[in-house]
Amino acid sequence: MIRLLAIMLCLMLASYAGPANAQSRLPDAQWANEQLPDPAQEAEARELMESLRCLVCQGQSIADSDADMAQDMRALVRRRIAAGEEPEAIRQWLVDRYGRWVTYEPPFDAVTWPLWLLPLLLLGTGLWLARGRFRKNRGDR
Amino acid sequence: MTSESNRLILWVPLGIAGIFILFFGYALFFGNANPQQKTIESRMVGQPVPEFALDPAVSNHPGLTSANLATGEPRLVNVFASWCLPCITEAPQLTALQQRGVSIDAIAIRDRPQDISNFLMRYGDPYQRIGADVDSRVQLAFGSSGVPETFVVDGEGVIRHQHIGEIRPEDVPVIMQALEDAR
Numbered sequence: 001m002i003r004l005l006a007i008m009l010c011l012m013l014a015s016y017a018g019p020a021n022a023q024s025r026l027p028d029a030q031w032a033n034e035q036l037p038d039p040a041q042e043a044e045a046r047e048l049m050e051s052l053r054c055l056v057c058q059g060q061s062i063a064d065s066d067a068d069m070a071q072d073m074r075a076l077v078r079r080r081i082a083a084g085e086e087p088e089a090i091r092q093w094l095v096d097r098y099g100r101w102v103t104y105e106p107p108f109d110a111v112t113w114p115l116w117l118l119p120l121l122l123l124g125t126g127l128w129l130a131r132g133r134f135r136k137n138r139g140d141r
Numbered sequence: 142m143t144s145e146s147n148r149l150i151l152w153v154p155l156g157i158a159g160i161f162i163l164f165f166g167y168a169l170f171f172g173n174a175n176p177q178q179k180t181i182e183s184r185m186v187g188q189p190v191p192e193f194a195l196d197p198a199v200s201n202h203p204g205l206t207s208a209n210l211a212t213g214e215p216r217l218v219n220v221f222a223s224w225c226l227p228c229i230t231e232a233p234q235l236t237a238l239q240q241r242g243v244s245i246d247a248i249a250i251r252d253r254p255q256d257i258s259n260f261l262m263r264y265g266d267p268y269q270r271i272g273a274d275v276d277s278r279v280q281l282a283f284g285s286s287g288v289p290e291t292f293v294v295d296g297e298g299v300i301r302h303q304h305i306g307e308i309r310p311e312d313v314p315v316i317m318q319a320l321e322d323a324r
Binding site: 026029030056073125 | 153
């Protein structure tokens with residue numbers, strides 16, 4: 001039983017540490033895991049980091065990931081916020097390089113408008129259907 | 142409201158559910174169901190290389206700046222690291238490209254000089270310049286999301302092609318063609 005568990009653990013570890021996940025031996029970049037001294041700037045950076053997708057992870061934000069690249073992206077975000085850059089300008093800089101894929105907050109444009117409008121449309125349809133129901137019930141009484 | 146149109150409206154939720162099932166079914170069977178295989182192409186293809194200046198990554202090669210990439214001749218920029226296993230796989234192909242007269246510069250990601258020297262000694266050294274990108278800053282500016290990646294840069298310093306992942310033997314003609322197209 002213990003041997004089986006050990007084998008399963010090894011398999012899990014092996015599948016986790018694939019060749020693409022090889023790690024650099026360099027220490028973390030400045031600001032990768034260190035908060036900005038100004039709490040307001042740190043809060044701005046935090047909010048942006050939570051809405052940017054880690055490029056090499058599966059469905060994690062750069063705030064949540066320990067991958068080297070996510071750390072370097074956190075360093076980039078904090079460095080630029082500290083230099084006075086607007087969070088949305090930093091997001092746009094990344095979208096210009098990696099496409100919309102990099103942001104968890106999709107912009108409103110020709111491709112993404114259904115994402116924003118469809119829920120409203122469905123809610124409206126639902127309310128309209130329900131309203132018809134209520135009206136009919138009242139008439140029946 | 143007539144009962145006739147009421148009856149039709151009853152089908153609307155089913156219709157919406159049907160659309161959802163079609164949508165997710167399509168994504169499941171025809172979409173990229175394995176996110177691990179997703180490659181993110183750089184939007185910088187067609188754009189001039191970003192402004193950068195990297196210090197030398199090893200003592201026997203000069204560093205790399207964006208000015209070094211606008212030389213009038215197309216060249217390759219190889220994004221690599223000594224800690225990256227696929228970079229070992231592509232080393233013979235880079236050497237072959239260099240032997241065919243292709244100029245290759247490199248950006249070494251998060252790497253130490255002694256590790257890079259060892260890597261070049263073991264797997265070959267096809268590079269002219271090697272810049273040290275210790276915090277992936279330039280890699281991010283290129284829109285590159287991993288190692289190895291190789292960019293074709295034309296004589297004016299405009300990025301013309303991106304190869305994601307290791308260069309396999311069958312990729313060499315593709316790279317040669319991209320270099321020819323960048324002329």
